[in-house]
Amino acid sequence: MALSAAAVGGDTQSTGVCAPRGFVAGAAAADIRGHGDDGRLDVAIVRSERPCQAAGVFTRNRVKAAPVVISQLTLRQGRVQAVLLNSGNANACTGAQGFRDALQMIKAAGDACDLDPAQVLVCSTGVIGRPMPMSQVVAGVRGAVAAMRPGGGDDLARAIMTTDTVPKQAVRRIEIEGRTVVVGGVAKGSGMIHPDMATLLALVTTDALVADGVLGPLLRRVTDQTFNCVTVDGDTSTNDTLLLLANGAAGGDPVTAGSAGLAALETAVLEVCDDLAEMIAADGEGATRHFRVEVRGAVDVVQARLAARTVAGSPLVKTAIHGRDPNWGRIVAAVGRSGAEFVLDRCRVTIGGVTVFDAGAPVDADLDAVRRIFGADRVDLDVDLGAGEASGHAWGCDLSDGYVRINADYTT
Amino acid sequence: MALSAAAVGGDTQSTGVCAPRGFVAGAAAADIRGHGDDGRLDVAIVRSERPCQAAGVFTRNRVKAAPVVISQLTLRQGRVQAVLLNSGNANACTGAQGFRDALQMIKAAGDACDLDPAQVLVCSTGVIGRPMPMSQVVAGVRGAVAAMRPGGGDDLARAIMTTDTVPKQAVRRIEIEGRTVVVGGVAKGSGMIHPDMATLLALVTTDALVADGVLGPLLRRVTDQTFNCVTVDGDTSTNDTLLLLANGAAGGDPVTAGSAGLAALETAVLEVCDDLAEMIAADGEGATRHFRVEVRGAVDVVQARLAARTVAGSPLVKTAIHGRDPNWGRIVAAVGRSGAEFVLDRCRVTIGGVTVFDAGAPVDADLDAVRRIFGADRVDLDVDLGAGEASGHAWGCDLSDGYVRINADYTT
Numbered sequence: 001m002a003l004s005a006a007a008v009g010g011d012t013q014s015t016g017v018c019a020p021r022g023f024v025a026g027a028a029a030a031d032i033r034g035h036g037d038d039g040r041l042d043v044a045i046v047r048s049e050r051p052c053q054a055a056g057v058f059t060r061n062r063v064k065a066a067p068v069v070i071s072q073l074t075l076r077q078g079r080v081q082a083v084l085l086n087s088g089n090a091n092a093c094t095g096a097q098g099f100r101d102a103l104q105m106i107k108a109a110g111d112a113c114d115l116d117p118a119q120v121l122v123c124s125t126g127v128i129g130r131p132m133p134m135s136q137v138v139a140g141v142r143g144a145v146a147a148m149r150p151g152g153g154d155d156l157a158r159a160i161m162t163t164d165t166v167p168k169q170a171v172r173r174i175e176i177e178g179r180t181v182v183v184g185g186v187a188k189g190s191g192m193i194h195p196d197m198a199t200l201l202a203l204v205t206t207d208a209l210v211a212d213g214v215l216g217p218l219l220r221r222v223t224d225q226t227f228n229c230v231t232v233d234g235d236t237s238t239n240d241t242l243l244l245l246a247n248g249a250a251g252g253d254p255v256t257a258g259s260a261g262l263a264a265l266e267t268a269v270l271e272v273c274d275d276l277a278e279m280i281a282a283d284g285e286g287a288t289r290h291f292r293v294e295v296r297g298a299v300d301v302v303q304a305r306l307a308a309r310t311v312a313g314s315p316l317v318k319t320a321i322h323g324r325d326p327n328w329g330r331i332v333a334a335v336g337r338s339g340a341e342f343v344l345d346r347c348r349v350t351i352g353g354v355t356v357f358d359a360g361a362p363v364d365a366d367l368d369a370v371r372r373i374f375g376a377d378r379v380d381l382d383v384d385l386g387a388g389e390a391s392g393h394a395w396g397c398d399l400s401d402g403y404v405r406i407n408a409d410y411t412t
Numbered sequence: 413m414a415l416s417a418a419a420v421g422g423d424t425q426s427t428g429v430c431a432p433r434g435f436v437a438g439a440a441a442a443d444i445r446g447h448g449d450d451g452r453l454d455v456a457i458v459r460s461e462r463p464c465q466a467a468g469v470f471t472r473n474r475v476k477a478a479p480v481v482i483s484q485l486t487l488r489q490g491r492v493q494a495v496l497l498n499s500g501n502a503n504a505c506t507g508a509q510g511f512r513d514a515l516q517m518i519k520a521a522g523d524a525c526d527l528d529p530a531q532v533l534v535c536s537t538g539v540i541g542r543p544m545p546m547s548q549v550v551a552g553v554r555g556a557v558a559a560m561r562p563g564g565g566d567d568l569a570r571a572i573m574t575t576d577t578v579p580k581q582a583v584r585r586i587e588i589e590g591r592t593v594v595v596g597g598v599a600k601g602s603g604m605i606h607p608d609m610a611t612l613l614a615l616v617t618t619d620a621l622v623a624d625g626v627l628g629p630l631l632r633r634v635t636d637q638t639f640n641c642v643t644v645d646g647d648t649s650t651n652d653t654l655l656l657l658a659n660g661a662a663g664g665d666p667v668t669a670g671s672a673g674l675a676a677l678e679t680a681v682l683e684v685c686d687d688l689a690e691m692i693a694a695d696g697e698g699a700t701r702h703f704r705v706e707v708r709g710a711v712d713v714v715q716a717r718l719a720a721r722t723v724a725g726s727p728l729v730k731t732a733i734h735g736r737d738p739n740w741g742r743i744v745a746a747v748g749r750s751g752a753e754f755v756l757d758r759c760r761v762t763i764g765g766v767t768v769f770d771a772g773a774p775v776d777a778d779l780d781a782v783r784r785i786f787g788a789d790r791v792d793l794d795v796d797l798g799a800g801e802a803s804g805h806a807w808g809c810d811l812s813d814g815y816v817r818i819n820a821d822y823t824t
Contacts, residue, residue: 060749061745061748061749062747062748062749062751062754062756063744063745063747063748063749063756064748090741092741092745093741093744093745093769093772093773093774094773094774095771095772095773095774096773097773127739127741128739128741128742128744128745129739129740129741129744129768129769129774130741130774131774237745238741238744238745238748315727315815315819316819319815319816319818319819319820320819320820322816322820323819323820325820327539327540327541328541329502329504329505329539329540329541329542329650330540332475332504332505332540332541332650333473333475333504333505333540333649333650335474335475336473336474336475336476336650337472337473337474337475339474342474344474344475356541357505357541359507360505360507361505361506361507361508361509362505362506362507362541362542362543399816400816401813401816401817403727403731403816404731404734404811404812404813404815404816405813406731407727407728407731407732407735408731408732408734408735408737
């Protein structure tokens with residue numbers, strides 16, 4: 001769909017959180033990692049011109065970082081207008097001091113933006129168990145606020161990267177009752193990526209005007225089909241946070257539950273999040289390629305996703321794909337331990353269109369073709385459980401010695 | 413305890429399955445891997461001079477290899493007298509042909525040993541989804557039977573190795589009512605190692621005379637405390653099998669449920685299996701060191717083991733230990749996602765005696781000391797959940813680029 005800048009509003013050059021109307025973002029280099037003044041962006045803020053409806057989905061890890069707890073409480077209190085983010089330090093396992101630091105961060109952001117701190121959400125990612133270097137952080141907050149501009153989404157996308165090798169942004173433009181509505185998103189991923197949920201930090205903005213109470217359920221449905229379908233290493237972070245902000249700048253009547261407008265908005269949010277989910281898998285720590293596991297023939301969608309995630313998370317499947325080794329038995333073994341119901345003599349495994357296992361027995365397949373398929377940037381695995389009608393998918397990435405190198409000396 | 417050869421019986425030189433009286437073993441090189449005649453042992457058999465009480469614990473993977481299904485059925489029918497094992501091919505995901513092949517293997521072993529095939533158990537380990545090369549296998553069975561001798565346990569231990577770098581055997585000698593009783597064990601591990609259960613193949617023999625019905629419960633209790641506490645890569649095999657055979661050659665009265673003799677026997681079996689479990693962790697694929705996670709302060713033993721296994725299985729913990737990176741926050745994060753109850757402000761993490769996290773906050777610990785501790789062959793992690801009184805442990809190993817190299821080209 002071709003849209004003129006005038007029709008779209010917002011920053012039409014941006015593919016991220018500043019693409020919807022009425023959002024500005026900025027970032028600053030605060031040397032949170034203590035590497036000296038290398039200019040790496042590590043603090044960012046996005047601010048809406050008006051208060052937003054907001055929803056969040058957070059880590060299910062019982063150890064929640066201070067910013068996660070604070071942001072969960074903030075969301076319960078009503079509308080928000082800004083989100084502060086930093087990389088380099090997760091402010092997790094930091095005791096009472098961590099809570100004081102998270103509160104000081106939102107106070108600094110509120111002061112600099114002229115907002116009530118109760119309207120500021122905060123997200124942190126990075127090393128666990130280290131105190132926040134607060135003098136640098138506060139200076140970084142002020143710098144990020146001073147740098148805010150309509151095209152600042154790209155800087156924000158870079159500022160939240162940890163071991164990510166590329167920034168991750170996505171955008172969709174739709175029409176709701178004749179008005180253009182924009183959805184933009186940003187994420188950082190790479191390691192400690194596993195349901196539930198799958199990303200350290202993701203933020204989706206939209207200029208849709210929505211009725212009360214619809215964003216939360218929408219975001220939970222989308223999460224189950226996107227970020228909860230990504231696994232990099234099976235470790236669930238203490239800091240996982242997905243936020244959705246809707247500032248209503250598109251105007252019109254509020255989008256209400258059950259409406260066609262809400263369905264269109266949900267599809268756009270889903271597509272933005274699915275794009276980001278695939279980008280996270282593709283940029284998994286040390287990954288040289290990513291893969292999608294489609295499971296069909298399951299008893300229900302929960303079991304379909306369970307089987308898909310188990311295959312996507314299997315170190316033996318991941319290393320086989322890394323080594324272009326057509327060792328498909330590992331896929332069947334992973335399905336077998338997933339707990340999902342299946343009927344072995346109706347089970348089928350297909351790799352990039354080549355069926356290797358059918359009706360419980362090996363197929364005399366072209367394994368050289370499978371080797372070639374495993375050499376592509378993206379690999380598609382398809383597993384039919386033969387037990388029902390439901391489907392689900394998962395995104396994964398190969399396991400390389402690069403993963404080991406990255407994680408063997410993260411803090412040192 | 414010093415015992416003379418006369419008092420002990422069996423093969424006092426053997427540390428494995430031939431150490432108890434009345435067991436012989438043999439192995440042969442059958443080139444099951446198709447690498448040409450490199451002389452690598454890959455078929456083995458252990459035979460008792462008399463019928464044995466027997467018990468088994470098998471994989472909970474829903475995809476069970478043909479030999480697993482056949483051996484489970486065999487065990488239900490009564491006493492057994494021999495166990496046939498092979499490496500190089502798992503006979504898993506091989507359809508109906510796999511069952512015919514497993515049955516032909518036990519028939520060949522029975523014929524060669526002059527036993528009813530219904531008294532022969534069979535275990536296979538190796539690549540999944542390939543038909544068994546039956547002419548080589550049958551020749552190997554005959555060769556292994558022809559090679560049987562009292563000192564053949566060492567050959568058997570080598571014949572079942574896949575990516576193992578060392579054979580794994582253990583032995584204990586105890587006294588029950590004035591008679592020496594010997595327990596010997598062998599295992600192979602390395603990859604696809606995770607509860608439940610944790611080892612591809614393990615076989616424990618004893619010359620104890622036991623009453624009906626006691627071995628099965630004993631073996632399940634022991635498994636929960638040993639092999640189910642090992643994790644190498646989170647993948648559960650299609651072929652996991654642990655067998656316990658008691659031939660009664662020690663004589664005396666049968667050991668009955670609730671007796672002091674049974675308690676002594678269980679302790680000996682537990683110690684043999686714990687030795688083997690630690691050896692499996694230490695020889696995990698690509699491992700350069702292994703570690704024990706002791707979890708205390710849990711609500712119950714199930715949660716203690718769950719938390720311990722989650723830490724032991726975390727790729728981020730495993731890579732941190734590999735890289736001697738004192739990034740203890742990953743231990744807390746793994747506990748947090750394990751699902752075990754804990755009280756953060758009573759939680760404590762100690763690494764080799766150095767407390768790094770206490771009462772929910774970081775301790776100003778000597779991280780250089782932690783680096784040195786992570787450099788040892790064995791590392792001890794201790795986590796107090798602060799929620800109760802129960803304890804449990806798990807064995808793990810570091811994750812190195814060697815794991816990736818081994819598994820990226822297993823079949824090719």
